[in-house]
Amino acid sequence: MTANDRLSVFKTYKLFVGGKFPRSESGRVYEVTDAKGTWLANAPLSSRKDARDAVVAARKAFAGWSAATAYNRGQILYRIAEMLEGRRDQFVTEVAAGEGLSKAKATAQVDAAVDRWVWYAGWSDKVAQIAGSANPVAGPFFNLSTPEPTGVVTVLAPQESSFLGLVSVIAPAIVTGNTVVVVASEKSPLPALSLGEVLATSDLPGGVVNVLSGRTAEIAAPLAAHQDVNAIDLTGAGADLAKDLETAAADNLKRVVRPSVTDWLADPGTGRMLSFLETKTVWHPIGV
Amino acid sequence: MPTTVPAFGNEAADRLASMADVTASDAALRRFLHGLPGVDAVGLQARAATLGTRSIKTTAKANAIDLAISMIDLTTLEGADTPGKVRALCAKGVNPDPTDRSVPKVAAICVYPDMVATAKEALGDSGVNVASVATAFPAGRAALPVKLADTRDAVEAGADEIDMVIDRGAFLCGRYLEVFEEIKAVKEACRRADGTAAHLKVIFETGELQTYDNVRRASWLAMLAGGDFIKTSTGKVAVNATPPVTLLMLEAVRDFRDAVGVQVGVKPAGGIRTTKDAIKYLVMVNETLGDEWLTADWFRFGASSLLNDLLMQRHKLSTGRYSGPDYVTVD
Numbered sequence: 230m231t232a233n234d235r236l237s238v239f240k241t242y243k244l245f246v247g248g249k250f251p252r253s254e255s256g257r258v259y260e261v262t263d264a265k266g267t268w269l270a271n272a273p274l275s276s277r278k279d280a281r282d283a284v285v286a287a288r289k290a291f292a293g294w295s296a297a298t299a300y301n302r303g304q305i306l307y308r309i310a311e312m313l314e315g316r317r318d319q320f321v322t323e324v325a326a327g328e329g330l331s332k333a334k335a336t337a338q339v340d341a342a343v344d345r346w347v348w349y350a351g352w353s354d355k356v357a358q359i360a361g362s363a364n365p366v367a368g369p370f371f372n373l374s375t376p377e378p379t380g381v382v383t384v385l386a387p388q389e390s391s392f393l394g395l396v397s398v399i400a401p402a403i404v405t406g407n408t409v410v411v412v413a414s415e416k417s418p419l420p421a422l423s424l425g426e427v428l429a430t431s432d433l434p435g436g437v438v439n440v441l442s443g444r445t446a447e448i449a450a451p452l453a454a455h456q457d458v459n460a461i462d463l464t465g466a467g468a469d470l471a472k473d474l475e476t477a478a479a480d481n482l483k484r485v486v487r488p489s490v491t492d493w494l495a496d497p498g499t500g501r502m503l504s505f506l507e508t509k510t511v512w513h514p515i516g517v
Numbered sequence: 518m519p520t521t522v523p524a525f526g527n528e529a530a531d532r533l534a535s536m537a538d539v540t541a542s543d544a545a546l547r548r549f550l551h552g553l554p555g556v557d558a559v560g561l562q563a564r565a566a567t568l569g570t571r572s573i574k575t576t577a578k579a580n581a582i583d584l585a586i587s588m589i590d591l592t593t594l595e596g597a598d599t600p601g602k603v604r605a606l607c608a609k610g611v612n613p614d615p616t617d618r619s620v621p622k623v624a625a626i627c628v629y630p631d632m633v634a635t636a637k638e639a640l641g642d643s644g645v646n647v648a649s650v651a652t653a654f655p656a657g658r659a660a661l662p663v664k665l666a667d668t669r670d671a672v673e674a675g676a677d678e679i680d681m682v683i684d685r686g687a688f689l690c691g692r693y694l695e696v697f698e699e700i701k702a703v704k705e706a707c708r709r710a711d712g713t714a715a716h717l718k719v720i721f722e723t724g725e726l727q728t729y730d731n732v733r734r735a736s737w738l739a740m741l742a743g744g745d746f747i748k749t750s751t752g753k754v755a756v757n758a759t760p761p762v763t764l765l766m767l768e769a770v771r772d773f774r775d776a777v778g779v780q781v782g783v784k785p786a787g788g789i790r791t792t793k794d795a796i797k798y799l800v801m802v803n804e805t806l807g808d809e810w811l812t813a814d815w816f817r818f819g820a821s822s823l824l825n826d827l828l829m830q831r832h833k834l835s836t837g838r839y840s841g842p843d844y845v846t847v848d
Contacts, residue, residue: 281839288841456832457841480838 248435
């Protein structure tokens with residue numbers, strides 16, 4: 230038997246929710262094609278019930294993840310980079326096919342994504358020094374402001390940059406202790422679904438990152454209105470959709486990050502990390 | 518078929534007397550219970566699983582949620598229970614969602630005997646019953662006089678319903694008559710001075726009964742002894758209410774009604790936490806016993822966290838937005 234006679238073994242791409250790999254509750258899938266329109270794989274077409282389940286998983290994971298030490302979270306993010314490094318080829322192939330990039334350009338994207346995990350891992354025990362402060366007050370008190378995670382964050386991943394962009398929106402949310410429900414790029418969700426497999430083997434507790442694929446508008450609407458979601462990052466939404474989602478998100482005063490044109494290869498800055506933090510200020514008497 | 522009478526009425530005693538020959542001696546009772554048809558375990562599980570796949574949506578779901586809320590025995594059975602916690606639970610039972618007065622009351626508040634007076638006072642004339650576990654709950658390992666004193670204390674303190682546990686040790690040894698006499702004695706202890714009586718629920722702790730056949734035998738045993746309700750579990754062991762066990766008990770109740778003409782209630786307890794689970798149970802009741810049983814008089818859920826999930830689903834139906842645990846009370 231020659232190599233050509235071998236039957237193809239196609240991969241069934243699945244969602245990543247609560248540390249497990251379920252199919253869509255609806256049983257639906259949709260066809261994912263490469264940049265030229267050739268079929269690549271079927272991806273799950275998530276329903277609003279998948280979104281609901283993902284929020285439940287994220288909420289369940291929040292207590293443990295937000296209480297983990299910054300050092301521990303940094304270690305885990307670094308571990309994700311290590312695991313990705315070993316699967317670079319797979320991601321290069323998926324990114325090249327999905328975004329229609331040359332191999333060299335796709336490799337640059339994947340390398341930048343790995344480096345981004347490392348970069349954000351380093352921030353885990355430093356963000357408090359940037360976002361927190363010791364405040365001078367007119368009284369015998371230490372007055373300290375410290376950043377705390379916002380809670381469950383819904384992230385609409387960028388539509389065009391299916392892997393580097395994805396990592397650049399997930400990592401800043403989870404490094405500070407938030408848990409996320411991420412809606413992958415509608416056109417090229419495969420790198421996001423494969424990232425779930427990496428996250429599952431990186432000591433990241435189940436439910437901290439939950440990956441959904443499908444129609445962004447369909448999944449995002451219930452997530453934006455969900456009373457148990459504390460923030461929403463609208464990066465992957467078009468202008469009209471973003472406006473509708475922002476209106477829905479206002480009902481429970483979610484934090485909203487509006488979409489903006491971003492060069493994902495550039496230095497990301499601290500903006501995204503600081504978007505999903507709440508400041509807690511405590512007054513502590515001096516000399517007691 | 519004779520007309521059906523409720524288990525807690527006076528006529529039920531006459532109906533049960535017609536079965537006196539099977540409970541006349543330990544040997545007769547054993548012969549009867551072991552003569553019950555064996556349970557087809559695979560068929561039972563398949564039937565329960567099939568009934569669990571029904572899709573209940575929109576207005577039917579809204580009705581099911583309200584019905585389920587009105588059937589809850591809102592329970593707190595912790596060593597750490599304080600009068601304050603019991604009062605808070607009572608307030609929640611009377612008015613489950615302070616932002617929406619159209620939410621029905623729960624059926625009862627279920628507490629330990631020493632908390633009955635507190636619960637009774639907190640509930641006042643709200644119409645919510647006080648249920649008390651008794652008879653050395655949850656193990657049931659105490660002498661009969663202790664169990665009866667436990668029951669009388671709870672009834673005197675004002676309990677409307679008594680949840681007793683059977684002596685699983687005696688049952689598993691095959692000393693059926695002993696279990697039978699014990700249930701009868703507790704039923705007697707449920708009587709109040711004015712001639713009325715607290716309703717008696719008999720807990721089997723199905724997780725400890727090992728086989729489905731034993732569950733069927735225990736169901737018949739408890740119904741013959743005069744139990745008003747049969748209840749799956751205490752909620753204190755690893756395996757609590759499961760759909761197959763509950764279905765089996767519902768079938769036993771159906772068969773008992775057909776044979777004796779007495780209507781008995783069913784209460785699954787423990788492990789029912791989601792609206793989806795609760796609706797599955799309601800479907801089973803409707804399919805097995807019919808809508809006569811779809812009231813809080815004949816079907817109850819022993820639960821605590823279920824209520825919050827039902828309220829969250831209710832929010833979802835009324836607002837179209839998924840709700841979250843921030844919008845219901847922590848208890």
